[in-house]
Amino acid sequence: MFKNLFEKNNGCFCWVSVSKFNGGISERYKVDGLEKGDVLTGKISYPLDFGKSVEISLAWDENRFKLCESICKMYKKIYEIEKERPGTYGIWGHRIEDLVIEQIQVDPVSKTFSLYIGS
Secondary structure: OOEEOOOOOOOOOOOEEOOOOOOOOOOOOOOOOOOOOOEEEEEEOOOEOOOEEEEEEOOOOOHHHHHHHHHHHHHHHHHHHHHHOOOOOOEOOOOHHHOEEEEEEEEOOOOEEEEEEEO
């Protein structure tokens, strides 16, 4: 069962800027069922014509922080590659500065994650 990592107990959500992420997540916490060393798989697909499957290894127990950090670094790398070799990922319609992570849903059983990226 997927768990949304950005939903707080009071029902509020936060967004994370992809281009400006600097580790400033104040509430670092562990997701039940995920442990240090687990490898999660998912796909970066927005705003790309050619999505990229990715793996994230959890180096410590602060899962949400690690996922955000890794996803932001991957997006930055994708945008760098696209600048050097246009068409590699088929980025359309948005600069990296436009992107925010709205949700990350994680399934601790299958060790997969789904992204909801807004602009």
